[in-house]
Amino acid sequence: MKKQLHPQQYPFKTVPVQDACGMTLAHDMTEIIPAKSKGPAFKRGHQVQAGDICRLMRMGKNNLYVLDLDETQVHEDEAVFELASALAGPGVEFSATPSEGKLELYAAYPGLFRVNVDALTEFNMLDDVMCASIHTNTAVNKGDSLAATRAIPLVIDRENLDQATALAKSAYPIFSVSVFNPLxxxxxxxxxxxxxxxxxxxxxxxxxxxxxxxxxxxxxxxxxxxxxxxxxxxxxxxxxxxxxxxxxxxxxxxxxxxxxxxxxxxxxxxxxxxxxxxxxxxxxxxxxxxxxxxxxxxxxxxxxxxxxxxxxxxxxxxxxxxxxxxxxxLCHGGLCLNCPTCRFPNCAFGKSI
Known part of the structure; x- marks a missing residue:
């Protein structure tokens, strides 16, 4: 059985937020404004200034993390690049900047989005990683969002990350976009x-x-x-x-x-x-x-x-x-409900998996 890390084994040092001036943030700090927005108020790598302390406290951040990683540990932002690179096949691209440890995958050109569903399921069976996608066999346009992946913990074991990328590479491509032919x-x-x-x-x-x-x-x-x-x-x-x-x-x-x-x-x-x-x-x-x-x-x-x-x-x-x-x-998902306002393809019709 795989050994699970206990909280005290993580490479975190807790620093009270009022003592964090000059500290470099180890991860994105999410701010939620009810009914308005949710997103990173401060990005990883931001150096905390005196003027940031009050905002961080209003966000409910009483403590911040300092990380001290060794070669067996990978920060979520570095890990997610490896995950996205292993998952993306022809016609699939991803952004250069993770957001809150997550990367979205996009269509590089118009075509038919294909997913190796069995391999994607096996990928999500592994510890400390995840990836969610839209349905396979969906017609997409350039720039459409196809999937998103992330490492679950702030710091992932190199062993777990390597296992996930190896699985994705062995099933390559888990995600791909096939161009439409001018028949x-x-x-x-x-x-x-x-x-x-x-x-x-x-x-x-x-x-x-x-x-x-x-x-x-x-x-x-x-x-x-x-x-x-x-x-x-x-x-x-x-x-x-x-x-x-x-x-x-x-x-x-x-x-x-x-x-x-x-x-x-x-x-x-x-x-x-x-x-x-x-x-x-x-x-x-x-x-x-x-x-x-x-x-x-x-x-x-x-x-x-x-x-x-x-x-x-x-x-x-x-x-x-x-x-x-x-x-x-196509039997599973093959019944059109004839909605008064048709939303196809953004509905369940034809989504067999």
Missing amino acids: KIRLAIIGNEVYDGLIQDRFQAIVEEKTAQFGAHVLEINILPDDRERITAQIQDYMKKETDLIITTGGMSVDPDDVTRESIEAVGFDEVHYSSAVLPGAMFLLGYTSDTAIMGLPACGLYHRTTIFDLILPRVMAGERPGKRELAS
């Missing part, structure tokens, strides 16, 4: 009612808006009737044009006129997955060849602002190829 996208809008002009299509605007968020553009759009041969032929034509992603809309339900699924399967994709554990979006289709992905969007995309499309599109744009298990794992 070549082509769209097939399917349905007799749209093809015959009985109703006006609304899917085109939805698809164009959502793909543009990730830097892509729809290169070609065709409107087709519910005809197996014509749908299959159009998809085959798209594939001959070096298309990265084909999106079809409509024809995915159990209505006898809905033949989109069968038409896609007739093309001969290497894998096709029909249905997802998400509402709205249960009748979603996702398939792949070696060069092309295809998504079949059900009609729910017309009536709900956020659907399965919003969960899978950024992952495909970042180079992932989610399969049957990924579609099934």
Whole structure:
């Protein structure tokens, strides 16, 4: 069992605050002003002046610490740099100045934030360290906060710190941001009612808006009737044009006129997955060849602002190829509550872990 340090074993010398003039602070001193602010009033390294004494006492600081560290001990500010460096992978950066012993990690560029959740959990099982992050598979912008880490005690044992950084390095990268690829996208809008002009299509605007968020553009759009041969032929034509992603809309339900699924399967994709554990979006289709992905969007995309499309599109744009298990794992968190004011992606929808 690991030996725990008792308070008297820490390298602290307590100095009454009224005797602290000329002393250099060993850590940030936090000031809390109820209902207004919380933050460091004095930073580590600040030399206490006579005028600081009253403020420190108002903050409730009756005593201050002087540290005398040896080679087996690391101050929290130095330790947190080592922790952040071990946790941060491609597309993840952190600030140069810890705040109260904590460092935040940020997105270096827009992309899909990925977390090795199992490794992050194991990291947090270790003594004297912690790290918290936003959810994996979250689309982020440059500068977005991704995670924060710190050493728990003011002074951490070098042995514990080395153990934590070694674990993070062995699982590298625990955090990363994958850049969105400017995919070549082509769209097939399917349905007799749209093809015959009985109703006006609304899917085109939805698809164009959502793909543009990730830097892509729809290169070609065709409107087709519910005809197996014509749908299959159009998809085959798209594939001959070096298309990265084909999106079809409509024809995915159990209505006898809905033949989109069968038409896609007739093309001969290497894998096709029909249905997802998400509402709205249960009748979603996702398939792949070696060069092309295809998504079949059900009609729910017309009536709900956020659907399965919003969960899978950024992952495909970042180079992932989610399969049957990924579609099934979305069950936990896969129920949209259709809030009067949609807060996605800042809500639980699609957050399976």
